[in-house]
């Protein structure tokens with residue numbers, strides 16, 4: 001079955017990590033995928049090659065979403081690649097995590113985090129409006145840091161804003177038949193979660209407070225996003241779907257068994 005045959009998708013931050021897995025999965029499901037990247041040109045080309053070698057369709061598009069003209073540059077490349085087609089599925093995935101603790105946080109770090117993690121998805125979605133058809137999908141990526149207090153307040157605040165944005169856009173775009181949802185991963189083993197490997201025992205510690213007893217992998221998230229992108233998810237909008245394996249559901253967990 002190719003559930004997304006004839007559909008198109010843009011995955012921001014698809015050169016690495018979760019975005020890469022999402023791009024590969026949506027392409028395997030039949031979509032033509034725009035593989036967005038910023039610094040990782042070689043990596044993005046590898047993702048496109050992986051997709052096309054498997055018989056799928058993809059093209060790469062570069063834009064630094066931390067810059068004022070990032071959205072316009074992104075859409076110039078996107079529209080060239082789509083060649084007149086609509087954009088059925090928008091995945092606002094690209095983000096940064098600066099691990100400076102709160103007591104050393106600067107305005108620059110806060111503003112860069114806000115620019116890439118909040119301002120960019122807001123205006124990428126706005127710019128996508130004329131391209132989104134009836135039945136379109138917008139999927140934003142938040143994090144369990146919106147329900148579990150952590151040390152990187154600037155990042156958590158930005159993800160909180162993404163969840164608020166999702167509900168508002170779901171209400172606004174519902175009349176057009178476009179769904180808007182958030183997926184909230186817990187710790188996923190990517191470059192962003194390098195802190196998991198910073199000292200012995202951290203990874204095991206996080207696994208021990210996760211109901212399913214391990215760290216997430218990018219494919220775990222890609223599957224949930226593929227569902228939200230599919231026709232089966234047509235009646236889900238304004239939702240935040242926790243895809244954390246049950247990270248920090250409360251006391252207990254795998255080590256209490």
Ligand SMILES: NC(=O)c1ccc[n+]([C@@H]2O[C@H](COP(=O)([O-])OP(=O)(O)OC[C@H]3O[C@@H](n4cnc5c(N)ncnc54)[C@H](OP(=O)(O)O)[C@@H]3O)[C@@H](O)[C@H]2O)c1
Pocket residue numbers: 012013014015016017018019036037038039040041063064065066092093094095096116141142143144184185186187188189190191192193
């Ligand atoms: N990993 C986790 O534990 C975790 C947990 C919860 C939520 N999340 C969320 O999941 C999403 C993906 O995270 P990840 O772990 O896959 O991250 P990652 O491995 O660090 O990859 C980040 C992606 O974002 C792109 N990006 C970074 N800065 C950019 C910029 N200025 N302009 C445009 N693109 C930029 C990168 O592109 P280039 O490399 O090409 O520059 C890369 O493709 C993010 O929204 C993140 O907040 C992750």
